[in-house]
Amino acid sequence: MSDDSRPSPAQVRAETGPHTGVAAVIPAAGRGVRLGPGAPKALRTLNGTPMLIHAVRALAASRHVTLVVVVAPPDGAPEVKSLLDAHALPGGTPSGSWGSTDFLVVPGGESRQESVKLGLDALPPGHDVVLVHDAARPLVPVDTVDAVIEAVRDGARAVVPALPLADTVKEVEPAATPGDPEPVVATPARARLRAVQTPQGFDRDTLVRAHETVTDDVTDDASMVEQLGLQVVTVPGHEEAFKVTRPLDLVLAEAVLARRRLNDGF
Numbered sequence: 001m002s003d004d005s006r007p008s009p010a011q012v013r014a015e016t017g018p019h020t021g022v023a024a025v026i027p028a029a030g031r032g033v034r035l036g037p038g039a040p041k042a043l044r045t046l047n048g049t050p051m052l053i054h055a056v057r058a059l060a061a062s063r064h065v066t067l068v069v070v071v072a073p074p075d076g077a078p079e080v081k082s083l084l085d086a087h088a089l090p091g092g093t094p095s096g097s098w099g100s101t102d103f104l105v106v107p108g109g110e111s112r113q114e115s116v117k118l119g120l121d122a123l124p125p126g127h128d129v130v131l132v133h134d135a136a137r138p139l140v141p142v143d144t145v146d147a148v149i150e151a152v153r154d155g156a157r158a159v160v161p162a163l164p165l166a167d168t169v170k171e172v173e174p175a176a177t178p179g180d181p182e183p184v185v186a187t188p189a190r191a192r193l194r195a196v197q198t199p200q201g202f203d204r205d206t207l208v209r210a211h212e213t214v215t216d217d218v219t220d221d222a223s224m225v226e227q228l229g230l231q232v233v234t235v236p237g238h239e240e241a242f243k244v245t246r247p248l249d250l251v252l253a254e255a256v257l258a259r260r261r262l263n264d265g266f
């Protein structure tokens with residue numbers, strides 16, 4: 001569906017009744033150290049288009065998402081704003097919007113947690129559901145985004161897309177020097193483990209409270225909600241929602257895009 005045939009935020013609100021819009025915070029302020037030298041990870045390209053643009057498109061593809069807050073590298077907010085405008089404008093929409101989805105850009109922080117908090121601080125009122133989505137997961141399918149939103153609207157306060165693991169996981173006593181042998185401490189039953197992805201979806205007040213309360217280092221937002229003693233639930237994730245972390249992931253991401261183009265051709 002082309003951007004200009006999509007309903008306006010007001011039409012979406014009218015159709016979805018009492019719900020207010022869903023806002024998505026996209027942390028994109030990381031350097032991408034594990035990807036190796038180069039531009040900040042979110043600005044690295046997949047088939048010529050920055051990963052961040054793929055990620056914003058993936059979330060804006062959901063008719064429920066009316067606002068995207070992009071958390072840019074600390075000194076890169078103006079560049080990211082122009083990038084978003086440049087990729088949105090061909091759709092004929094005014095600066096600061098993308099089809100029926102508005103966007104804001106704010107500078108990020110030192111840690112992912114801090115970046116997400118800065119994005120949340122910038123959220124205007126009127127969004128009762130908030131998604132947090134890594135720019136580093138540029139290819140998440142819209143059905144996964146919508147499944148997360150639906151579960152929050154059905155009453156869950158925190159929802160994570162999750163997949164069973166292929167590998168067995170060991171808990172170890174980490175070695176002081178990377179590469180040294182590490183004693184294995186335990187082997188959790190694989191059938192009970194899940195690898196979690198983003199977007200993670202939240203009732204807004206719950207997520208804001210979690211970010212105000214929890215100060216421990218965490219690697220995802222749902223674990224902060226767990227620390228408040230609240231229930232987090234999973235919905236099925238998707239293999240295409242993998243996180244681009246290491247160089248091989250760039251190859252995989254471009255292969256996924258090539259497969260999509262091929263499928264679109266038929």
Ligand code: CTP
Pocket residue numbers: 026027028029030031032033034035041042071108109110111112113115116133134135136137243244245
């Ligand atoms: N992120 C962020 N602010 C930070 C660190 C990370 O917004 N200070 C974002 C990244 O841009 C990414 C997401 O959090 O979209 C997930 O983090 P990760 O995959 O670890 O990305 P990087 O931190 O950039 O990568 P690395 O850890 O390899 O440096």
Ligand code: MG
Pocket residue numbers: 030
């Ligand atoms: Mg990181």
